Amino acid sequence: MTTKVLIIEDDSALRSSIVQTLELEDLEPIPTSSFTQARRSIRSNFKGVVLSDIKMPDRDGFEVLNFVRARDPDLPVVLLTGYSDVPTAMRAMKEGAYDYLEKPCNPDRLIDTLRRALDHRSLVLENRAIRDELVDQQSVVEGGTLSEQLELHERKVIEQALAMENGKVSMAAKRLGIPRNTLYDHMTRLRIVAKAFRNSDTGIE
Amino acid sequence: MTTKVLIIEDDSALRSSIVQTLELEDLEPIPTSSFTQARRSIRSNFKGVVLSDIKMPDRDGFEVLNFVRARDPDLPVVLLTGYSDVPTAMRAMKEGAYDYLEKPCNPDRLIDTLRRALDHRSLVLENRAIRDELVDQQSVVEGGTLSEQLELHERKVIEQALAMENGKVSMAAKRLGIPRNTLYDHMTRLRIVAKAFRNSDTGIE
DNA sequence: GATTTTTGTCCGAAAAGTCGGAAAATCACG
DNA sequence: CGTGATTTTCCGACTTTTCGGACAAAAATC
CATH class of the missing domain: 3.40.50.2300 (Response regulator)
Incomplete structure (x- = not known):
């Protein structure tokens, strides 16, 4: 106030x-x-x-x-x-x-x-x-290449899935409907590390 | 009021x-x-x-x-x-x-x-x-497959680009940093028709 | 401490996506 | 009605992604 x-x-x-x-x-x-x-x-x-x-x-x-x-x-x-x-x-x-x-x-x-x-x-x-x-x-899209924008969103989605599963990659993969390995591929490409989402106790449910 | x-x-x-x-x-x-x-x-x-x-x-x-x-x-x-x-x-x-x-x-x-x-x-x-x-x-991500979510976002990005260029595919492609053909590929896959974004006079600038 | 489960990485073949070139369809305009 | 510009589709070579299987390392379970 x-x-x-x-x-x-x-x-x-x-x-x-x-x-x-x-x-x-x-x-x-x-x-x-x-x-x-x-x-x-x-x-x-x-x-x-x-x-x-x-x-x-x-x-x-x-x-x-x-x-x-x-x-x-x-x-x-x-x-x-x-x-x-x-x-x-x-x-x-x-x-x-x-x-x-x-x-x-x-x-x-x-x-x-x-x-x-x-x-x-x-x-x-x-x-x-x-x-x-x-x-x-609202401005979901500001600029940048299509792939850049998609990558940004991809990162968001994956990170959210990981956060929801407390960093368990296999669980996140199941949630995202893709095989575990594929999710690892994505994570490697985007430089996402699962550890960063563990322990933080922010998992839902 | x-x-x-x-x-x-x-x-x-x-x-x-x-x-x-x-x-x-x-x-x-x-x-x-x-x-x-x-x-x-x-x-x-x-x-x-x-x-x-x-x-x-x-x-x-x-x-x-x-x-x-x-x-x-x-x-x-x-x-x-x-x-x-x-x-x-x-x-x-x-x-x-x-x-x-x-x-x-x-x-x-x-x-x-x-x-x-x-x-x-x-x-x-x-x-x-x-x-x-x-x-x-805020609920950017509700559920569904990773590919489903990415597709949803991809559609948004492309449609916005098209809207900004008044439905000109080649211009939208330039804006998105990809060749025309590739954008057509995407649009075909997502069943997006450029005509739907023309004439509507919602183009920015 | 042995066993089972899970993680993270690598491989390779199948699938999908990228993109230049080119032809067909359509539009614009005099 | 032509003529040039633009849109759209099609093709084919090339690159990337997918995904199952395998495997060592780490973690969890007993």
Whole structure:
């Protein structure tokens, strides 16, 4: 689970208060006092979320929002708005903020909100990882000679059969429906050694 | 995107008000007046989220929560609590509610919260779908003779090569690093006809 | 420690696959 | 309808693979 929270807040008192609240909940606060300082952390593979004040001396919270969304539209940004500043909050949500909190905010609410944002982030990252795995596997064929590709697959099949039989060549041969000697031929050609599959106790059943 | 919101609310005035709010935002409210009425909709593959009142005449909102979590721990439940009933709200969050809203609630807040919950639900369902696909593909090798398995893969490789070259055998042969004739030999053996890969306009580049 | 089973390697004949050349069939195009 | 390019099939020599049998070495069983 991702637990990083990149905090952008110029009021140092509030900042350290937030840091403390997060640490009590086993989250990982990364406190910064300005957008410029925070920029470098904001990447598409950032394993956390952003918590930013919306009113800051140099830059606006909306700038943060746009920057983050440009880097990764699925990186949640939680904004801290002034008390009952509903229009600003609504605008923030419309522009893609994950959520907003009214200052001063209830610590529980803060944690709940960040937890949700982090959960969302985890799911998104997990999703991407699984997707990558999927496309890796789907491209059964990337390039190379036909024989190269077949050899690669042949190796996989034989190694799996050996693994399933704990490295017993004769058993693997039976499983593969070929005579023992033939399997030895294949193994010699592919430089597969049966010993490598023994003892490892990964045999199925 | 999933947009269903299963509403459990005994106050009919509030219920229809919620329904109206959701419909204005293109969400799909499923209004029910009691837990018993809502039960049958709650399944692990429910493509939506649950919005329930926490105080009801017959059953408690926590019962809903437990029931839903038993059916699917990743089905978000948003609870409606009485105004500033902080302890109940905190207990709800601890017991796994996705979020809570204080009654009477701001329509914008309601929509924001439900959108987040629905987003979460979509991600979870998507994740599961991709996972299923993954395990399907991971079983590269199920059984059968070595030659059967190799033949299967050989067919895949050749068909992909043909598809990439729009059914041009000579081009596919070049790509596979073997003479045309040899590829024809393979194709004859595997009963692959090149015509089947022409015209379909699926050629890459 | 003797015996039986299993492993890993080698041999050789039959079977299958490779691949160049060439002819037949088909397609493309003016 | 020809003409050239491409696809497809057929042939035959050459190479590789298959697979049963044999055998020494290692392991397991008694």
